[in-house]
Amino acid sequence: GEDVEQSLFLSVREGDSSVINCTYTDSSSTYLYWYKQEPGAGLQLLTYIFSNMDMKQDQRLTVLLNKKDKHLSLRIADTQTGDSAIYFCAETPNYGQNFVFGPGTRLSVLP
Amino acid sequence: GAVVSQHPSWVICKSGTSVKIECRSLDFQATTMFWYRQFPKQSLMLMATSNEGSKATYEQGVEKDKFLINHASLTLSTLTVTSAHPEDSSFYICSARGVDGSAGTNEKLFFGSGTQLSVL
Numbered sequence: 001g002e003d004v005e006q007s008l009f010l011s012v013r014e015g016d017s018s019v020i021n022c023t024y025t026d027s028s029s030t031y032l033y034w035y036k037q038e039p040g041a042g043l044q045l046l047t048y049i050f051s052n053m054d055m056k057q058d059q060r061l062t063v064l065l066n067k068k069d070k071h072l073s074l075r076i077a078d079t080q081t082g083d084s085a086i087y088f089c090a091e092t093p094n095y096g097q098n099f100v101f102g103p104g105t106r107l108s109v110l111p
Numbered sequence: 112g113a114v115v116s117q118h119p120s121w122v123i124c125k126s127g128t129s130v131k132i133e134c135r136s137l138d139f140q141a142t143t144m145f146w147y148r149q150f151p152k153q154s155l156m157l158m159a160t161s162n163e164g165s166k167a168t169y170e171q172g173v174e175k176d177k178f179l180i181n182h183a184s185l186t187l188s189t190l191t192v193t194s195a196h197p198e199d200s201s202f203y204i205c206s207a208r209g210v211d212g213s214a215g216t217n218e219k220l221f222f223g224s225g226t227q228l229s230v231l
Contacts, residue, residue: 031217042117042204042222043155050217088154090220099145099208099220103154 004091004102011108018076018083020105025070026093032065033090034074037104043088046074076107084109113139115207117223124195125231132190132226134205140185141207142218146178149202149225161188195230202227 005023012018024032030051035043049056049063049072056063062075072089086104093100114137124130134144143162147155159180161167167180177199179191188207192199205223 033219035220035222040202040225040227042115042224043206043220045219045221048217048219101155106152 004089004100006087006089006102006105008103009106009108011110012079013110014079014081016079018074018079018107018109020074020076020087020089020107022072022074022089022102023070024072024089024091024100024102026091026100027067027070029091029093031092032063032072033092033099034061034063034072035088035090035101037086037088039085046087079107079109081109081111083107113137113207113209113219113221115205115221115223117205117226119226120224121227121229123229123231126196127194130192130195130228132192132203132205132228134188134190134207134223136186136207136209136221139207139209139221141188141209142185143208144182144188145206145208145220146180146188146190147204147206149204151202155204158190192228195228197230200228200230 003025033048034046036046037043060077064073086106088101088104090101116135118133146158158173159167159169161180161182163182163185169175182188204225206220
C-alpha cells in the first residue's frame, strides 16, 4: 500500500542545518514533493524532485533522493526562526495520479 | 506560482446551521481539487476528491451527505458542511491540482490558506 513516514519532531539551533527525513513506499512515484505549513495556514510548495534525480539544490534547500531505499530528505542550511513550521513530504504513486502525504515533521528552531 | 484562494478564512456558526467554503484556482485551471481536514497538531486527512462536472469521490468514513462538494467549473469547488455540529469544528484545507507553467510540466498541488470552522 501507499505509506509515507516521517519523524514527527525536530529541534535545531538557529544557524545550524536541519535535515528532515522521509521514507515512501511506491516506486512508481514520478515526483516527490516537500511542502511547508506555518501555523493557521495552508501548505506551501517548497520544492520537488523528479524521480530520476539524486539531488536538487535551491538556495538554502537541498533535496536528496535515494530511490533504491525510497528515502527522501530535505536539508535546510543556516536554519532561521522563520523556518519553524511543519514540513510534509509527499509521494505521487501510480505514476503521478495521486498525492500521498506523510504525517509532517514539526521543526522548531531555537535561538 | 499558481494561487489558490480559499474563503472564508474562519467561520463561527451555531450548531445545526450549514457552512459553505469556497476554493478557487485563480490563474490556472485545476484538473482536480481535493478537500482535507486537519485536527490540531495532526496531519492532513483527505476527505474527498473533486473533479469538474462529476460527482466527488469520498474517502472511507466521510459522510457524503454531511460534506457536500460541488465542482461546477475548472476553477471553483465548494464544500458545504450541512447541519454542522461541534465535532465538525476543524481546519479545512482545499488544494487544486494543475500545472503552473513556471517551471516543469509536472502537475503540482497548490493549497488554499485553509478555513478554521468553529461550531458552537
